[in-house]
Amino acid sequence: MMTAEYQVIEGVAVVTVDNPPVNAISQTVRDGIIKGIDRASADPEAQSVLLRCEGKTFMAGADISEFDKPALAPSLPDVVNCIEACPKPVVALIHGYALGGGLEIAMACHYRIAQEGAKLGLTETNLGLIPGAGGTQRLPRLVGVSKALDMITGGKIISSEEALESKLVDKLIGHLPEKSDEPQNMLKVALNYCQKVPQQTPVLRRLSQAPMPHQVAEGVFDEWRTKMHKRKRNLNAVQSAIDAVEASTKQPFDEAxxxxxxLFMLLRESQQAKALRHIFFAEKKAGQFNTKSVPSTQKIQKVAVIGAGTMGTGIAMAFxxxxYPVLLLEKSHVALEQGITRIEKMLASSIKREKITAAQADKSRNLITPTTDYQSLQDVDMVIEAVFEDLEVKSQVFAQIHEHCRSDAIIASNTSYLDINVLAMGSPYPENIIGMHFFSPANIMKLVEVIRTDYxxxxxxxxxxKVLKHLNKVSVISGVCHGFIGNRMYQSYQREVGLLLLEGASPKQIDQALYNFGMAMGPLSVADMSGLDISYMMRKSLNKEDYDSRAFLVHDRLVESNRKGRKTHSGFYKYDENGKKLGTDPSVLQLIAATASELGFQPREVKDNEIIDRCILALVNEGAHILDEGIAASASDIDVVYVNGYGFPRHLGGPMHYAQASGLDHVAKTIDQFSSSYGDRWWKSAASLRAGSQNGKWEEVV
Structure with missing residues (x-):
């Protein structure tokens, strides 16, 4: 298949890339562009060159499936050099997305025009890389060092309007009438621009020869290193990007x-880049399931959310x-008013953080209709129940839903650990019942565990x-078990945290060790933030043999003394009235010591590496048991849950990828050692881990 076509229109050589769906810059695309540029250079009929793409987008980045394969010529730098060296003016016509290598190709062109609404960015740091075809050198020459650092280190995507303002593009093409033949009209405008370029600019603008647009302030790069060390902890690519941009200001172009x-080649082979590629593909695959046929889907036009608490209002806002028009239902007007107030605060916060505009907030607000009347459920297509986490309460709500909803409405429960099969069995339409475990705040967090009942x-x-994809959520399918994938594993993680406290590690040491490992927050800080009473109530639903009660005795005693975490200004730590952590409370250390003595623990020195190994490998082993039981379809699905829902470091790829990168044989041996030291009640190695230790990788379950 040809991926780059050549034709001359009215004196303009048009090189058209066509590699659906996103015009990824594969070897055939790279080869086609070079051949097209070379042909245009020698073509007497061509006075200028237009580089454009078919489909919905310009080139949206490299073909990352090639990253783990031997390099194929021509390389992306070869393409960029060929374009910039062309003796005739080359114009890039950008629509959709110009990302990564796509933007590097556009910057190699002598001019750039973009359709309004296009998006541009160098997003390589999101994959553990830096731009490797001149992006760190050309972008600062166009937009200045500060803007370039902001875009490159954050993998930031900007609008075409912002690109015009910053001089990244030279001209915008406005939105054309809806009924027009838009691609042809865009081409007509671009051809007109290309025809004028040779007369207007006899000397070609080659960025490799251009000076910096602004003088660089002393110390700016050290300031960025410090800032990004805090924002992007442990990410090697971000610091390398700063080094490369700094070189653009201090070295000749060829040396820089x-x-x-x-730097690009070193990062490409790094474990961080491999982990980030792994999670990228894992997220693409998540939410898929095997089926013998292509099932039909129901059209969802109106939804209802029952419960206007923290989760319910967040879910309503997500929709x-x-x-989506959303019916927000509560049992009382007082609870409903509190929910609406909560939504107003969240919208105001989103506006303040510039996540949405005031107009977008108004639109979202106007789509939410508050009500206390179950009769209003008659015309909804999907209901999400988000009431108190109690099976009896949820069953009562489900009975009301069935009384008033259509028989074909999909009914989802936002439960974090309850048995949804029980709710399905009590339904006259069990085939319509599903779990949707949103994560708080539901309007922000991307992860949703989709719980597949037996029915x-x-x-x-x-x-x-499909609906969750429209909400821009990352879906992972889970079978039914207590806590599903995420919370079931997290209980194992918190079990080891609790036992390590009793063995001699302090809350501060545990939190710091796991934070240094890369977790977004330490586990005891997370527990305080979430509310210690939440997990306390969850454990009340379990039998004593289902968990190690010793590990949570300190947690329980804190709750029973009204120390429930940040919301009561005290938990494992003290907090001020604004929720700012004030430090460890000596009385908590005394409680831990007394509880440990009561249970027969002898205090000892605990090393940070033991904290990390026991907590992280507890996640891994429980994840492997989940694979054994078929609760998760793959190890990569588990990684998606933990990276997107539990703050596991993205650059380590998730707990299961981390274990595989560490060596599954080594992990299995370590878990066997823990079994010998602490007993096999919780440290019995999973069958999938033992199998993986033999061949070095996790096997897919389905």
């Missing part, structure tokens, strides 16, 4: 470009932000996943 390429139909499952 060599540094950029060397209204995506354009739900493939159409229900597919519809739910």
């Amino acid at each position: 470009i060599k540094l950029e390429r060397n 209204s932000n995506a354009g 739900c139909s493939e159409a229900t499952l597919t519809t739910a996943i």
